[in-house]
Amino acid sequence: MAGGTREKLDNPVMEWVDSRLPIFTMxxxxxxxxxxxxxxxxxxxxxxxxxxxxxxxxxxxxxxxxxxxxxxxxxxxxxxxxxxxxxxxxxxxxxxxxxxxxxxxxxxxxxxxxxxxxxxxxxxxxxxxxxxxxxxxxxxxxxxxxxxxxxxxxxxxxxxxxxxxxxxxxxxxxxxxxxxxxxxxxxxxxxxxxxxxxxxxxxxxxxxxxxxxxxxxxxxxxxxxxxxxxxxxxxxxxxxxxxxxxxxxxxxxxxxxxxxxxxxxxxxxxxxxxxxxxxxxxxxxxxxWYFLPFYAILRAITFDVDLVLVAVGMVALGVAFIATPYKYLESILKMMEKSFLNFLGFSAKNIKTLKGVGLITLGLAILLNYFLNDFNFTIIPAKLGGVLAMFGSIAMLFALPFIDKHPVRSSRFRPYYKAAFLIFVANAFVLGICGGKPAEGFWVPLSQLTTAYYYAFFIVVLPILNKKEPVLELPSSINEAVLAKNKDKK
Amino acid sequence: MLRVILLIGALAVSPVAHAAGGGGEKLPNEHWSFEGPFGTYDRGALQRGYQIYSQVCSACHSMKYLSYRNLSALGYSPDEVKAIASQYTIIDGPDDEGEMFERPGKPSDRFKAPYANDNAAKYVNNGALPPDLSLITKARPNGANYVYGLLTGYEDHAPEGEELATGQYWNKYMDGHKIAMAPPLADEVVAYEDGSATTLDQYARDVTQFLTWAAEPEMEVRKRTGIKVLLFLSIFAFIMWRVKKKIWKNVKY
Missing domain, CATH: 1.20.810.10 (Cytochrome Bc1 Complex; Chain C)
Incomplete structure (x- = not known):
């Protein structure tokens, strides 16, 4: 900021100011x-x-x-x-x-x-x-x-x-x-x-x-x-x-x-x-009105997250882990490869199955314990869950640049992202409508569904697109694209 | 493109704002002179509406945000406003000796309230508090039609299976239908001087007009100003659109 090259201004008053604080130059x-x-x-x-x-x-x-x-x-x-x-x-x-x-x-x-x-x-x-x-x-x-x-x-x-x-x-x-x-x-x-x-x-x-x-x-x-x-x-x-x-x-x-x-x-x-x-x-x-989508997310969490719910989640995750082909999980598994399991001689592919089986076993064990001994406790009460979901929805926006790693910026060259994002926008409008309605009847499951998509867009869709969305050929410069477009018109 | 997007946004938002509140039956959709961008108040209806308020409603309902001087907007001359104000006895003070005293009302006085305080109002009205009417048409969704509907929506008997307690009445448009206000208006209860019909419907329309004015006394000047502002901005925007076109004429983009 200090000094730098600066062209002299014609007006003496402006020049006097500018040579002391180059506000006109700036x-x-x-x-x-x-x-x-x-x-x-x-x-x-x-x-x-x-x-x-x-x-x-x-x-x-x-x-x-x-x-x-x-x-x-x-x-x-x-x-x-x-x-x-x-x-x-x-x-x-x-x-x-x-x-x-x-x-x-x-x-x-x-x-x-x-x-x-x-x-x-x-x-x-x-x-x-x-x-x-x-x-x-x-x-x-x-x-x-x-x-x-x-x-x-x-x-x-x-x-x-x-x-x-x-x-x-x-x-x-x-x-x-x-x-x-x-x-x-x-x-x-x-x-x-x-x-x-x-x-x-x-x-x-x-x-x-x-x-x-x-x-x-x-x-x-x-x-x-x-x-x-x-x-x-x-x-x-x-x-x-x-x-x-x-x-x-x-x-x-x-x-x-x-x-x-x-x-x-x-x-x-x-x-x-x-x-x-x-x-x-x-x-x-x-x-x-401008808070309604976030209000809908807040009220969508009507249930306590307890041990049983977590166990069900673990089983589902375990099944998903085993069912998903190896290539989609590559980056996660690569990290695990460095783990103790690998030290014991398991390859990345083995780890995938092992993790899946482990998750399912642990989940089923918790569920069994619940059915036999009625053992369960609340981990996140509904109210805290709602607050976390609401603030989390804004945290997603903060994290967006680090979640979306796809090298192409504009939706014009990202047909999959474009579709997913436009659905995200429509989804936000539906959330807004849900937020304006009383939390009863079918508005509750609808808020939950739309809240799920709000999060899925960031946590599931974008990471998948990072891997799966093809990188299309981009115009080599803005000018070239403009010239090509104008040529098409003629 | 821009307009379309903003319109879609505005449309998506508006029903949300409108949908909230309400209850009871669908409100009547009357035609009012004050609707629309060029809407104005009907001075005759305002004066008749004030007559209804002062002779009927004001027995129970206050209008604490209005002063008698505001009545000049209804078309009354300064002397008429003074005469109206002086009909009321206002408690003022304390005087030099520390005593409260009574005096005739002045144009600068607020409308005299029927009760000393809310508790007094509730005590007299079977536990129900008659709301202040200064803002009533803004404080209810679709306010003008709500007030008109409420005043004309009384039914002689509750439908079968519904019990009314003593002092309750059945109203089609009241939230929950049970209202503690007895039907305030009926044909012929107020004598008009200007020859207008002395029917319940006319009374309800006039007092609705008056209450809408009371809630939005600035409405006429607001809309007149708005027309000028939008006209100015439209011309300015048109000029800037042409300027932009001209500047960009030789740019391929």
Whole structure:
């Protein structure tokens, strides 16, 4: 950063500043001439759109905080005062409330883009991970923000979600007490949520800075997923992408403001216009729509994981181990080859059978003991299981760059991945619908099935595709692909 | 492409938000003047609705987020608002001697509540708390149709096999059907001055209009502003689309 070669600027004032802090040189390098692949589609607008939404949320949020009163007895009334008596207060609040939804829409599409085109792969793993950190921070911020109006859903949503932490063994109850600032959701909860809700966006902003920094080190991915190799593959960021982003942002704003002005309460819940009442539980507590898939995963674990269930799993795994041909298990078995068993003279193939038989024997022994002596105990209670499944679903996103080792990035050249991923997306929508329904009837097995696929996509499908999906021939450069496409058109 | 994706997202989300809550029978789907992007309140209906509220509903239901001054939005002149406010006796104070005193209402006063507090309200109403009506149409799914349905959805007898306790009534649209509010409106209970029909249906429509205004007094200005904002953004977006096209004209991509 220090010094470096720098071209002199014509304007003396700018030159004076730039020679001391090369901010104009940096802007020119990172946003002026920054080489950007020329084949972006409109999915590449959503990073800039998310940035606009973050700024919108911070500006409207700070203005709302000037009028809002973080106190259990006054919060609801102060929000109504903003809606009725503060000049354009209704506009600020509706922009903020709908802005949260549209921030999530932008970020979900941004994540879809990243997964569809393999943007998380080498060398952009850290870029992706920083993005997931932002997503996690957004979820915490949005959750705490939803509590602030102190309506019925605010209160009961806060109660349900904070209670989750009590499932953690040993320290759970202490964590919940700490979150609440007492022994139930009450005024201390509201004040600390307000303080943190005000703080978090700035933390997000800092991580966004790191995210953009990492992007400017590796450069952008593109719909082909092949690296830009030279000048013929790229365009300067300005004016090509500044203007394209501006257009995309405006279209997005039209839809966002369409909601904010004409259907401002459609994405919210009517119960939140009823003041919080600790004595009346709503018949059906639901989080905001953008949490519904994760809420469905949380509620899908309706069973305790006990010794018998583990034993059944061991038998199934053992059978699968024996039944699966050797070549699919090669990498796992190679690791085992170095083990003690190999030292005793067993080859990798023998180990496969031996492991399978061992698992089945142990599983059956536990089951036999259960039938004879009724010996069983709970390993993971359902509540903890749900919490682990929910947080695990986000942990999967963190691990994604290390799970998907396939060398091809873009789905355009990965037909199997493309199919599996699009099913994953549809599956996420079904999870969202399940999360919005009461946990009863066929919604429960449906949530369990869709939760299973959510995990299977990461744990089973991607590792299989690593091995099985053929590596297709990729275009040798972006430019060549573009020329070939244009030739086809003629 | 972009619009399609966003629309799909919005469509996928909206039913989830709508589906929550409710209960009971499917609500009536009335036509309201305030619906749609150009919807406005019917001033006549608002004034009649306020008349219903002040003569009937306000016996039990408060509207604590409204002040008499807000009634100017219904088309009343400042003097009329003053006259309306002064009909009410407000307890103010303490005065210089530390005593609470009574005075006629002023436009800046909040609507006078029928009960001193929730416990008093419950005591008088057989244990049930009449909810504050300031936000009622926003606090129920499909609020306007819900209020209209509730007011017109009373049935004389509970269906066979259902028992009503003393002070309970059967309502088609109430969650669980049992409601502690006696049918508040019936034909001819309120005399209108403007010659509108004095029927249960008309009363229910008018008071629904009034309650919708009470919950969303900013709606007309919100929609008017929204039209301008979307018009501006559409023109701006169109210009940027052309700018983008022009800049990219010579790029093969």
């Amino acid at each position: 802007m020119q390098k990172e946003y002026g001439v920054f080489p950007t692949p020329k084949n972006f589609n409109y999915f590449w607008n959503f990073g800039a759109i998310a940035m606009v939404m973050l700024v919108t949320m911070i500006i409207t949020g700070i203005t709302l905080a000037m009028h809002y009163v973080p106190h259990a007895d006054m919060a609801f009334d102060s929000v109504e005062r903003i809606m009725r008596d503060v000049n354009h207060g209704w506009l600020l609040r509706y922009l903020h409330a709908n802005g949260a939804s549209f921030f999530f829409i932008a970020v979900y599409i941004h994540m879809f883009r990243g997964m569809y085109y393999g943007s998380y792969k080498q060398p952009r793993e850290l870029l992706w991970i920083l993005g997931v950190v932002i997503f996690l921070l957004m979820m915490a911020t949005a959750f705490m923000g939803y509590v602030l109006p102190w309506g019925q859903m605010s209160f009961w949503g806060a109660t349900v979600i904070t209670n989750l932490f009590s499932a953690i063994p040993l320290v759970g109850d202490s964590i919940v007490t700490l979150l609440w600032g007492g022994f139930s959701v009450d005024n201390p909860t509201l004040t600390r949520f307000f303080a943190l809700h005000y703080l978090m966006p700035f933390v997000i902003f800092a991580v966004v800075f790191l995210h953009v920094w990492a992007l400017h080190i590796t450069g952008s991915n593109n719909p082909l997923g092949v690296d830009a190799k030279g000048k013929q593959d790229t365009l300067p960021f300005h004016p090509y992408y500044t203007m394209k982003d501006a257009f995309g942002i405006l279209v997005f704003l039209i839809i966002y403001l369409g909601y904010a002005f004409f259907a401002p309460n459609d994405l919210g819940h009517p119960d939140n216009y009823i003041p919080a009442n600790p004595l009346v539980t709503p018949s059906h507590i639901v989080p905001e």
